[in-house]
Amino acid sequence: MTLRPAAPGTGIIFRRVDTGADIPALWTHSVDATLCTLLSNGEGIEIKTIEHLMAALAGTGIDNAIVELDGAEVPAMDGSAAPFVALIDRVGTVAQPLPRRAIKVLKAVEISSQCGSAALLPDHGFSMSFEIAFENPLIGCQEMMVAFEQDTFRTELCRARSFGLLDDVERLRAAGLVRGGSLENAVVVSGARVLNHGGLRYTDEFVRHKLLDAYGDLYLAGGPIIGHFRGVRSGHAHTRMLLAALFADPDAWCETTLADAADLAAMAWAEPRRAHA
Numbered sequence: 001m002t003l004r005p006a007a008p009g010t011g012i013i014f015r016r017v018d019t020g021a022d023i024p025a026l027w028t029h030s031v032d033a034t035l036c037t038l039l040s041n042g043e044g045i046e047i048k049t050i051e052h053l054m055a056a057l058a059g060t061g062i063d064n065a066i067v068e069l070d071g072a073e074v075p076a077m078d079g080s081a082a083p084f085v086a087l088i089d090r091v092g093t094v095a096q097p098l099p100r101r102a103i104k105v106l107k108a109v110e111i112s113s114q115c116g117s118a119a120l121l122p123d124h125g126f127s128m129s130f131e132i133a134f135e136n137p138l139i140g141c142q143e144m145m146v147a148f149e150q151d152t153f154r155t156e157l158c159r160a161r162s163f164g165l166l167d168d169v170e171r172l173r174a175a176g177l178v179r180g181g182s183l184e185n186a187v188v189v190s191g192a193r194v195l196n197h198g199g200l201r202y203t204d205e206f207v208r209h210k211l212l213d214a215y216g217d218l219y220l221a222g223g224p225i226i227g228h229f230r231g232v233r234s235g236h237a238h239t240r241m242l243l244a245a246l247f248a249d250p251d252a253w254c255e256t257t258l259a260d261a262a263d264l265a266a267m268a269w270a271e272p273r274r275a276h277a
């Protein structure tokens with residue numbers, strides 16, 4: 001994978017260099033998938049597992065980039081967004097001469113299914129909350145709320161890794177859905193034990209990763225959101241359907257730019273930064 005700069009107004013575009021297909025990173029190109037977020041050009045060309053990279057781009061305030069890939073999957077790295085953020089920080093970002101486009105939530109939108117629910121609510125800045133409930137004794141019930149400020153993504157969410165239960169990992173491997181060494185790109189839990197050397201990066205790494213996933217998926221709105229996201233045992237499909245529900249209701253949102261002072265203060269966390277390296 002190669003990240004390339006792009007002109008103002010480009011947005012995030014995934015480019016399959018092996019097929020010549022360009023797919024914009026927008027909810028309109030997101031399709032139902034198992035255990036990841038998948039973009040499709042509608043003609044059989046797909047890119048899967050985009051969510052952690054999208055979280056890194058959102059968290060570093062990148063509006064415009066070309067993501068070149070020579071295959072159908074974004075590299076899993078360590079299962080978090082940290083390796084992508086580290087690479088972006090090494091080259092740095094620049095402010096471009098157009099105001100940042102943002103999506104402001106004007107009224108509550110909620111979707112739910114048997115297993116969970118997701119909602120977007122009006123808020124003056126961007127904030128998220130998440131609740132998970134697993135039968136596994138180590139994961140259990142976890143809950144977290146974050147109001148985003150400068151560096152919130154880097155300090156609170158960026159390093160949280162994907163996770164799976166050992167039984168599931170073996171089942172998924174048998175079904176061909178997991179390849180390679182799972183311990184390198186996910187936290188694997190067996191009973192009350194973490195199998196990875198070094199254990200967890202945060203004691204509540206599981207709920208933090210769910211926040212990271214939702215944060216990356218929400219960036220498929222086409223820009224930062226001004227509002228509150230609430231996830232209750234929700235997954236990628238919920239966030240995808242939530243964005244579809246938001247944009248289906250013209251009274252629920254409006255497009256704005258981060259030009260006025262109040263917005264800028266609220267979104268300071270996403271201001272471009274210069275690399276020191």
Ligand SMILES: [Zn+2]
Nearest residue numbers: 051162209213
């Ligand atoms: Zn994830």
